[in-house]
Amino acid sequence: MRFGCGVSSHDRSGHSRHTAHFRTLQQTDNRGLSAREALSAVVGVPASPSKWGGARLRGAMADLLDVKGLETRFKTRDGVVHAVNGVSFSIKEGETLGVVGESACGKTVTMLSLLRLIPAPPGKIAAGTALFQGSDLLTMTEEEIRHVRGARISMVFQDPMTSFNPVLTIGRQLTEPLELHLGMSQAQARERGVELLRMVNIPQAEDRLNDYPHQFSGGMRQRVMIAMALSCTPQVLIADEPTTALDVTIQAQIIELVKRLRDEIGMAVIWITHDLGIIAGLAKRVLVMYAGYIIEEAPVKELYGNPLHPYTLGLMGSLPRLDDQEHRRLVSIDGLPPTLYEKPNYCPFAQRCTYVYERCWKENPLLLPVGVDHRAACWVDVKAGSHRE
Ligand SMILES: Nc1ncnc2c1ncn2[C@@H]1O[C@H](COP(=O)(O)OP(=O)(O)OP(=O)(O)O)[C@@H](O)[C@H]1O
Numbered sequence: 474m475r476f477g478c479g480v481s482s483h484d485r486s487g488h489s490r491h492t493a494h495f496r497t498l499q500q501t502d503n504r505g506l507s508a509r510e511a512l513s514a515v516v517g518v519p520a521s522p523s524k525w526g527g528a529r530l531r532g533a534m535a536d537l538l539d540v541k542g543l544e545t546r547f548k549t550r551d552g553v554v555h556a557v558n559g560v561s562f563s564i565k566e567g568e569t570l571g572v573v574g575e576s577a578c579g580k581t582v583t584m585l586s587l588l589r590l591i592p593a594p595p596g597k598i599a600a601g602t603a604l605f606q607g608s609d610l611l612t613m614t615e616e617e618i619r620h621v622r623g624a625r626i627s628m629v630f631q632d633p634m635t636s637f638n639p640v641l642t643i644g645r646q647l648t649e650p651l652e653l654h655l656g657m658s659q660a661q662a663r664e665r666g667v668e669l670l671r672m673v674n675i676p677q678a679e680d681r682l683n684d685y686p687h688q689f690s691g692g693m694r695q696r697v698m699i700a701m702a703l704s705c706t707p708q709v710l711i712a713d714e715p716t717t718a719l720d721v722t723i724q725a726q727i728i729e730l731v732k733r734l735r736d737e738i739g740m741a742v743i744w745i746t747h748d749l750g751i752i753a754g755l756a757k758r759v760l761v762m763y764a765g766y767i768i769e770e771a772p773v774k775e776l777y778g779n780p781l782h783p784y785t786l787g788l789m790g791s792l793p794r795l796d797d798q799e800h801r802r803l804v805s806i807d808g809l810p811p812t813l814y815e816k817p818n819y820c821p822f823a824q825r826c827t828y829v830y831e832r833c834w835k836e837n838p839l840l841l842p843v844g845v846d847h848r849a850a851c852w853v854d855v856k857a858g859s860h861r862e
């Protein structure tokens with residue numbers, strides 16, 4: 474399975490958008506270009522943001538993606554893993570949502586479920602809706618979801634190696650979707666492939682098109698994956714730990730590129746990371762996940778300044794500052810999360826929580842408002858030191 478550019482020839486707006494603005498950088502060294510200029514050349518984003526970025530942003534700030542009650546399970550030999558347990562969130566045009574949480578809490582499975590990329594069996598989306606511009610991603614036909622995936626919602630995968638075909642060159646994998654979906658000739662697609670590689674700072678881009686995925690370092694594969702994901706200027710970019718394997722300079726450039734696209738064309742971004750510094754500089758709102766649940770959600774300033782769930786408090790360790798330039802990782806918390814072989818009818822954090830009391834073992838708290846745009850799933854008001862109703 475490959476998820477390159479993936480723009481459908483039926484996606485008329487996407488198609489014309491790309492072909493109309495396409496120009497090549499044949500004799501240009503685009504290392505000297507700004508991100509916007511490079512993108513203008515590579516993916517058809519106008520160099521002037523006012524051309525259509527503004528128009529797209531002028532529209533009503535309706536939810537672009539609205540997920541409700543998402544549940545995903547895996548049937549394994551040891552039992553049914555309840556990986557995602559009633560996750561609900563939404564995102565608007567141009568918004569950036571950070572997603573944090575320790576390993577195996579369901580971040581990746583949530584996003585793969587939205588794109589219907591869960592292997593079935595053993596996986597199954599058991600409940601929920603995911604409205605993308607009013608259409609439910611979870612009940613679309615295969616044909617319809619293929620037109621969304623890669624083109625309108627694209628994803629940078631956590632492990633790019635599993636997303637490339639090991640027996641095809643990077644060039645083939647970059648250019649095939651451009652030929653298929655944007656109707657480019659082989660030569661045009663190859664030229665554009667070179668530009669895409671340059672955009673993410675792959676040296677000797679022309680030669681590297683002939684190489685196979687295993688001939689690239691992990692960081693380079695990650696950058697190629699980012700270029701592929703951005704190549705169609707998607708409306709929603711899901712980035713799953715996209716910059717972990719990259720050195721800080723490249724990391725900063727990629728983040729800058731994504732920010733510009735977000736601001737200029739109104740692309741919504743869902744950014745999964747363990748890096749609190751990235752979240753502080755990029756996201757407007759943050760979801761904190763634990764054991765397949767969202768256990769806290771708040772605007773980034775509010776979450777950093779006023780975390781209200783004991784898990785978030787623990788995760789943050791010494792509280793990060795919003796102007797923190799350090800790439801501080803989430804702190805690990807003593808103890809282990811529950812196995813997820815059953816959907817708990819108690820608070821899933823109870824085993825590890827210092828605030829636990831008897832109600833926590835009897836009822837799983839719902840995610841409820843605890844402030845302005847702030848929701849938390851906890852029976853205790855940790856600030857007031859009292860129990861919630
Ligand atoms: N194909 C699968 N079969 C069985 N269980 C799976 C499968 N894929 C994921 N899971 C389980 O689903 C749960 C959530 O996994 P997920 O990959 O979403 O975690 P994550 O939050 O992205 O973690 P990390 O930060 O390590 O990437 C885990 O318990 C995982 O073992």
Ligand code: SF4
Binds near residue numbers: 823838851
């Ligand atoms: S509900 Fe109870 S166990 Fe769960 S996080 Fe709150 S205080 Fe801790």
Ligand SMILES: [Mg+2]
Binds near residue numbers: 580581582631713
């Ligand atoms: Mg993951």
